[in-house]
Amino acid sequence: MNPFDLTGKVAIVTGGNGGLGLGIARGLAEAGAKLAIVARNSEKTESAARDLAEATGVEVLALTADVSQPEPVALAVAAVIERFGRIDILFNNAGTTIRKPPHLLSLDEWHTVMDVNLTSAFLMSKEVYPSLKAAGGGKVVNIGSMASIFGASYAPAYAASKGGIVQLTKSCALAWASDNIQVNAILPGWFVTDMTDRARVEVAGLNERVLARVPAGRWAEPRDIAGTAVWLSSAASDFVTGASVPVDGGYSSIM
Structure with missing residues (x-):
């Protein structure tokens, strides 16, 4: 038996139509899982699918x-169950950021980032829980960030939301352990995505600082997250829960 085989499993990936989400979705599909990609841009999502x-x-x-938002979450989860009959894996990957220092960030901007990054993970996890329990167990994987560990002067709402992801992960892991549901987080380092392409333009010197700190001397590509995603989705990680796993090329290990 291959403990990494996901054949017969059904996975949801939010924000799965590009960047890290698409890298995760591709890894799960290559391991045999059926997929539901949930995102806001319908044309981009359909093309990715x-x-x-x-x-x-x-x-x-x-x-x-x-x-x-609760209603679209409920409708999306119901559509997955109608199509596939079950849900085994959830990746909470949807994310956004607004790059402003705290004293320039409006309350509406704060709520926008917190709702997309953190509230969505809570809503999706809560909605999927009954299906995971009914299947006899399952996996929830939340996508954090290096900002879950470090502060970000230019992105306080993003950092706060990603710190919250780690604590939500631990809390759900403890609450659902008796249901054979493992809940973990991945903390990606600096990956090449549309979001970080903008960051390299908006944050002076970011590219040079990342290259100088990452021991591998490069930015990660979305494919670099696939192996960890498959591991945390599979039977290979059945005794791993409440963990936050950096996938950062060693970035967070340097003093």
């Missing part, structure tokens, strides 16, 4: 939803 299905041969469902 088609490409994944063609490349991997697995069934991929594209869903358009704002996962920071």
